[in-house]
Amino acid sequence: MKKMLLFLLLTFVLTACGDECYNAPQPVIFTFVDANDNNLISNGTLEPFSIQDENKVGVQLTKTDDGSVILEDVGAYNGTKNYTFYSALKVFDFSIQSSEFKGGCDGYQINKLTFKGIGIDVKDENGYYKIILK
Secondary structure, X not given: OHHHHHHHHHHHHHHHOOOOOEEOOOOEEEEEEOOOOOEOOOOOOOOOEEEEEOOOOEOOEEEOOOOEEEEOOOOOOOEEEEEEEEEOXXXXXXXXXXXXXXXXXXXXXXXXXXXXXXXXXEEEEOOEEEEEEO
Protein backbone atom coordinates (compact mmCIF):
# COMPACT_ATOMS: atom_id res chain seq x y z
CA MET A 1 0.00 0.00 0.00
CA LYS A 2 2.86 2.40 0.83
CA LYS A 3 4.44 1.73 -2.56
CA MET A 4 1.17 2.45 -4.29
CA LEU A 5 0.73 5.70 -2.35
CA LEU A 6 4.33 6.71 -3.08
CA PHE A 7 3.82 5.94 -6.78
CA LEU A 8 0.62 8.04 -6.93
CA LEU A 9 2.26 10.90 -5.04
CA LEU A 10 5.29 10.86 -7.35
CA THR A 11 3.03 10.75 -10.41
CA PHE A 12 1.01 13.69 -9.08
CA VAL A 13 4.12 15.74 -8.36
CA LEU A 14 5.56 15.13 -11.82
CA THR A 15 2.33 16.04 -13.58
CA ALA A 16 1.56 18.94 -11.24
CA CYS A 17 4.63 20.77 -12.51
CA GLY A 18 2.42 21.20 -15.53
CA ASP A 19 3.13 21.93 -19.10
CA GLU A 20 4.21 25.44 -19.77
CA CYS A 21 1.38 27.36 -21.27
CA TYR A 22 1.94 29.98 -23.97
CA ASN A 23 -0.51 32.07 -25.96
CA ALA A 24 0.85 33.41 -29.23
CA PRO A 25 -0.41 36.78 -30.43
CA GLN A 26 -3.46 36.82 -32.69
CA PRO A 27 -2.54 36.47 -36.37
CA VAL A 28 -2.10 39.54 -38.52
CA ILE A 29 -3.88 39.17 -41.86
CA PHE A 30 -3.64 41.62 -44.75
CA THR A 31 -5.90 41.82 -47.78
CA PHE A 32 -4.71 44.12 -50.57
CA VAL A 33 -7.27 45.73 -52.85
CA ASP A 34 -7.41 48.59 -55.33
CA ALA A 35 -9.87 51.50 -55.24
CA ASN A 36 -12.48 49.31 -56.98
CA ASP A 37 -12.13 46.58 -54.30
CA ASN A 38 -10.35 44.16 -56.66
CA ASN A 39 -8.12 41.75 -54.72
CA LEU A 40 -4.55 42.45 -55.88
CA ILE A 41 -3.17 39.10 -54.74
CA SER A 42 -5.89 37.05 -56.42
CA ASN A 43 -5.51 38.87 -59.73
CA GLY A 44 -1.68 38.77 -59.60
CA THR A 45 -1.21 42.56 -59.73
CA LEU A 46 0.77 42.71 -56.49
CA GLU A 47 3.25 39.91 -57.24
CA PRO A 48 6.01 39.70 -56.15
CA PHE A 49 5.83 41.18 -52.67
CA SER A 50 7.64 40.78 -49.35
CA ILE A 51 7.84 42.22 -45.85
CA GLN A 52 11.02 42.87 -43.87
CA ASP A 53 11.47 43.97 -40.29
CA GLU A 54 13.69 46.84 -39.17
CA ASN A 55 16.71 44.51 -39.15
CA LYS A 56 16.11 43.58 -42.82
CA VAL A 57 14.92 40.10 -41.80
CA GLY A 58 12.15 38.75 -44.01
CA VAL A 59 8.76 37.96 -42.49
CA GLN A 60 7.30 34.60 -43.44
CA LEU A 61 4.06 35.14 -45.37
CA THR A 62 1.33 32.57 -45.99
CA LYS A 63 -1.18 33.20 -48.76
CA THR A 64 -4.75 32.11 -48.10
CA ASP A 65 -7.30 30.77 -50.57
CA ASP A 66 -9.31 33.99 -50.36
CA GLY A 67 -6.42 36.19 -51.54
CA SER A 68 -5.19 37.37 -48.15
CA VAL A 69 -1.77 36.99 -46.58
CA ILE A 70 -0.95 35.96 -43.00
CA LEU A 71 2.14 37.50 -41.42
CA GLU A 72 3.74 34.67 -39.47
CA ASP A 73 5.51 35.09 -36.13
CA VAL A 74 4.96 38.82 -35.63
CA GLY A 75 4.00 40.41 -32.34
CA ALA A 76 5.77 38.01 -29.98
CA TYR A 77 7.82 40.69 -28.27
CA ASN A 78 7.46 43.52 -25.81
CA GLY A 79 7.57 46.93 -27.53
CA THR A 80 7.30 48.29 -31.05
CA LYS A 81 8.86 46.84 -34.18
CA ASN A 82 8.96 48.51 -37.60
CA TYR A 83 8.31 46.72 -40.88
CA THR A 84 8.44 47.60 -44.57
CA PHE A 85 6.17 46.15 -47.25
CA TYR A 86 7.81 45.88 -50.69
CA SER A 87 6.15 45.33 -54.07
CA ALA A 88 6.54 46.72 -57.58
CA LEU A 89 3.21 48.50 -57.07
CA LYS A 90 3.78 50.12 -53.65
CA VAL A 91 6.26 50.35 -50.77
CA PHE A 92 5.02 51.39 -47.33
CA ASP A 93 6.01 51.14 -43.68
CA PHE A 94 4.05 49.94 -40.70
CA SER A 95 4.76 49.15 -37.08
CA ILE A 96 3.38 46.62 -34.63
CA GLN A 97 3.22 47.46 -30.94
CA SER A 98 2.76 44.47 -28.67
CA SER A 99 3.09 43.65 -25.01
CA GLU A 100 3.49 40.68 -22.72
CA PHE A 101 0.57 39.54 -20.64
CA LYS A 102 0.35 37.16 -17.75
CA GLY A 103 -2.58 35.15 -16.62
CA GLY A 104 -3.50 31.50 -16.85
CA CYS A 105 -0.98 31.34 -19.66
CA ASP A 106 1.82 33.75 -20.47
CA GLY A 107 2.04 35.22 -23.92
CA TYR A 108 1.94 38.34 -26.04
CA GLN A 109 -0.80 40.47 -27.45
CA ILE A 110 -0.74 42.92 -30.32
CA ASN A 111 -1.94 46.28 -29.09
CA LYS A 112 -1.67 48.48 -32.16
CA LEU A 113 -0.76 48.49 -35.85
CA THR A 114 0.25 51.80 -37.37
CA PHE A 115 0.53 52.24 -41.13
CA LYS A 116 2.62 54.94 -42.81
CA GLY A 117 2.56 55.68 -46.49
CA ILE A 118 1.18 57.88 -49.17
CA GLY A 119 -1.55 56.44 -51.31
CA ILE A 120 -2.85 53.78 -48.93
CA ASP A 121 -5.93 53.51 -46.77
CA VAL A 122 -6.40 50.81 -44.16
CA LYS A 123 -9.62 49.41 -42.77
CA ASP A 124 -9.59 47.15 -39.72
CA GLU A 125 -12.19 44.48 -40.44
CA ASN A 126 -12.30 42.35 -37.29
CA GLY A 127 -8.63 41.42 -37.23
CA TYR A 128 -8.20 41.50 -40.99
CA TYR A 129 -6.58 44.61 -42.36
CA LYS A 130 -7.89 45.64 -45.76
CA ILE A 131 -5.18 47.74 -47.36
CA ILE A 132 -6.46 49.86 -50.22
CA LEU A 133 -3.65 50.80 -52.60
CA LYS A 134 -4.38 53.85 -54.71
